[in-house]
Amino acid sequence: MAKNQYATPSAPVSFVQLGGGLNSTSGPLGLQENESTDLQNIDFDKFGSILQRNGYTALNTSAITNTPNSDGLYWYVYDDGTGTTIEKLINVTDGKLYKMDALDGTWDNVTETQAVVFTGSGLDDGTSSGTYTGNGDIEYKVVIDLAAATDTFEWFKDNVSQASGVSITGAAQLLDNGLSITFVATTGHTLNDQWVFHPATVITADNHCDFETYINTVLITNNVNPPFQWDGTGNSALMTVPPGLTKARAVSQFQNYTFLANVLVSGVAYPSRFYWSEIRTIDSWDAADWIEVAKEDGQEITAIKVLGDRLIVYKERSIHVVAFTGDRTTPFLVYKTNSPVGCIAPFSIQELDNGHIFLTYDGIYFFDGNNSFKVSDRITTTLLGLNRTKLDEAVSLYQRDKNRYWLSVASSGSGTNDTIIVWDAANNAFSKYNGINASGMADVIKDKVEERPYFADYLGFVYRGDTGIDDYPSNSVTAIDSYYATNWKNFVDVVNQKRIPHIYTYYEIANTVLTLSYAYDFDTGEERSLTIDLSTSGDVYNTAVYGDSEYSVSGGRVTRNDLTGRGRVIRFKYSNNIVGETWQVDGFGVQGGLETNF
Numbered sequence: 173m174a175k176n177q178y179a180t181p182s183a184p185v186s187f188v189q190l191g192g193g194l195n196s197t198s199g200p201l202g203l204q205e206n207e208s209t210d211l212q213n214i215d216f217d218k219f220g221s222i223l224q225r226n227g228y229t230a231l232n233t234s235a236i237t238n239t240p241n242s243d244g245l246y247w248y249v250y251d252d253g254t255g256t257t258i259e260k261l262i263n264v265t266d267g268k269l270y271k272m273d274a275l276d277g278t279w280d281n282v283t284e285t286q287a288v289v290f291t292g293s294g295l296d297d298g299t300s301s302g303t304y305t306g307n308g309d310i311e312y313k314v315v316i317d318l319a320a321a322t323d324t325f326e327w328f329k330d331n332v333s334q335a336s337g338v339s340i341t342g343a344a345q346l347l348d349n350g351l352s353i354t355f356v357a358t359t360g361h362t363l364n365d366q367w368v369f370h371p372a373t374v375i376t377a378d379n380h381c382d383f384e385t386y387i388n389t390v391l392i393t394n395n396v397n398p399p400f401q402w403d404g405t406g407n408s409a410l411m412t413v414p415p416g417l418t419k420a421r422a423v424s425q426f427q428n429y430t431f432l433a434n435v436l437v438s439g440v441a442y443p444s445r446f447y448w449s450e451i452r453t454i455d456s457w458d459a460a461d462w463i464e465v466a467k468e469d470g471q472e473i474t475a476i477k478v479l480g481d482r483l484i485v486y487k488e489r490s491i492h493v494v495a496f497t498g499d500r501t502t503p504f505l506v507y508k509t510n511s512p513v514g515c516i517a518p519f520s521i522q523e524l525d526n527g528h529i530f531l532t533y534d535g536i537y538f539f540d541g542n543n544s545f546k547v548s549d550r551i552t553t554t555l556l557g558l559n560r561t562k563l564d565e566a567v568s569l570y571q572r573d574k575n576r577y578w579l580s581v582a583s584s585g586s587g588t589n590d591t592i593i594v595w596d597a598a599n600n601a602f603s604k605y606n607g608i609n610a611s612g613m614a615d616v617i618k619d620k621v622e623e624r625p626y627f628a629d630y631l632g633f634v635y636r637g638d639t640g641i642d643d644y645p646s647n648s649v650t651a652i653d654s655y656y657a658t659n660w661k662n663f664v665d666v667v668n669q670k671r672i673p674h675i676y677t678y679y680e681i682a683n684t685v686l687t688l689s690y691a692y693d694f695d696t697g698e699e700r701s702l703t704i705d706l707s708t709s710g711d712v713y714n715t716a717v718y719g720d721s722e723y724s725v726s727g728g729r730v731t732r733n734d735l736t737g738r739g740r741v742i743r744f745k746y747s748n749n750i751v752g753e754t755w756q757v758d759g760f761g762v763q764g765g766l767e768t769n770f
Contacts, residue, residue, distance in 0.1 A: 193601025242628030692739025
């Protein structure tokens with residue numbers, strides 16, 4: 173008579189493809205075997221391994237003056253006319269334009285010798301004299317051209333010239349970078365009087381200043397800058413624009429034309445309009461050369477970006493294409509695409525695989541030139557947990573050599589971008605980086621061959637990303653807090669309890685102690701944990717010889733850990749948060765089996 177078996181033998185199960193990425197949307201039993209229920213600071217290779225992301229280093233080791241946040245980071249490349257390619261990193265911050273030559277760590281203020289940005293405490297434009305009140309909110313920025321290292325400007329009281337009212341001494345610098353200003357009280361006046369400050373170049377024939385006209389034509393109203401240009405050497409100036417245009421939200425170049433979109437003209441907003449310049453010039457415009465894109469549809473243009481032979485116009489809930497006709501009278505035609513969504517974050521748009529990837533309120537989409545397709549379904553829950561009022565401030569870059577799209581966003585409760593959503597296009601997998609606060613991003617191709625990601629923060633620092641094994645916020649070393657949790661593994665059985673006596677982990681050798689935690693039956697905490705020494709104190713799995721173990725300072729290794737407990741499903745988690753340590757897991761296997769047959 174056959175004996176009843178009340179316990180089944182354990183069966184080996186292997187998991188060697190771990191690159192499915194984060195899935196925060198599915199229920200616990202709906203994930204694929206290669207997907208993660210939760211992860212942080214994790215990258216994937218193309219062959220199934222998971223690894224801690226690389227760190228970053230501070231490009232400038234001390235903060236830019238006033239520790240400002242960056243309003244834009246750009247890689248600027250041009251030919252100097254002699255066949256030599258010039259490369260500079262550009263940082264727009266604190267109302268100024270900085271350049272860095274050869275990525276040498278030193279920021280040069282290229283607006284410094286060209287203009288002084290004078291903010292003061294407030295300029296009251298309620299009267300024709302436009303008196304300086306000395307208090308209140310900032311309403312205007314006064315831009316003063318500096319013709320030499322030392323220059324003199326005039327103060328006016330009630331439109332009466334007081335030419336000796338103020339002098340600027342010392343080297344030409346910005347006010348908050350140490351510019352020395354000496355106030356001199358003229359006859360019959362004290363320094364407490366109300367004064368109007370302006371360059372001498374706007375004095376009228378009768379020695380008066382038409383301040384209202386000056387405000388409308390020269391000053392920058394409400395801190396909104398008109399288009400600005402820099403020739404890459406040392407000359408900066410306000411860009412030539414169509415008559416009356418004082419603001420453009422989006423700027424692009426297409427088919428040898430320059431485009432300005434979502435504009436303010438003579439004080440009137442045209443959120444759906446774009447202008448184009450004369451062909452092959454940035455300095456000549458016709459006031460009649462403009463097109464309204466779906467006027468009065470309740471949406472504004474958020475971005476314009478070239479894709480192949482077309483210019484793509486992004487609005488908040490739609491996408492339009494500008495086609496080039498070649499006709500001088502009607503050079504451009506506009507038509508609406510089939511996309512059901514638009515773009516809310518202009519700096520989220522990146523080009524990859526003959527299309528654009530971008531952020532909208534509904535998630536992350538890919539646009540192929542005619543239609544948009546959602547790629548972020550698996551992380552919808554993660555996206556809904558962000559600070560949605562700050563989504564329009566998202567910035568991004570696309571790291572081509574590793575097929576990674578970086579999207580910097582603000583987490584719930586944060587007023588600044590403190591989370592990076594990463595889409596690995598090769599694996600179609602999502603990850604999440606923490607410890608990076610990026611207000612500006614740029615993908616740099618140094619010397620035409622080496623790709624580097626850079627980002628700028630809110631404290632006056634710029635960093636090179638994806639390098640080293642530690643983070644350096646504000647140039648201070650910080651550990652990378654990384655972890656990867658698997659899906660809940662049921663081994664094709666959600667009925668019986670199981671015991672998992674062993675787990676075999678395959679990893680790359682490193683001077684690291686990795687923590688392995690595990691839990692049963694949807695326990696939100698980690699019930700049990702143990703450590704794995706990733707150093708060279710054991711057999712190397714790809715060089716082991718039967719009966720004779722070999723050791724190496726590099727390569728892979730396998731280790732066995734014994735587990736306790738039982739449950740119907742189990743989840744494993746690898747983690748590390750120690751300075752100077754990094755890790756890579758190439759796969760794992762377990763002994764799994766039903767504990768009983770009844």
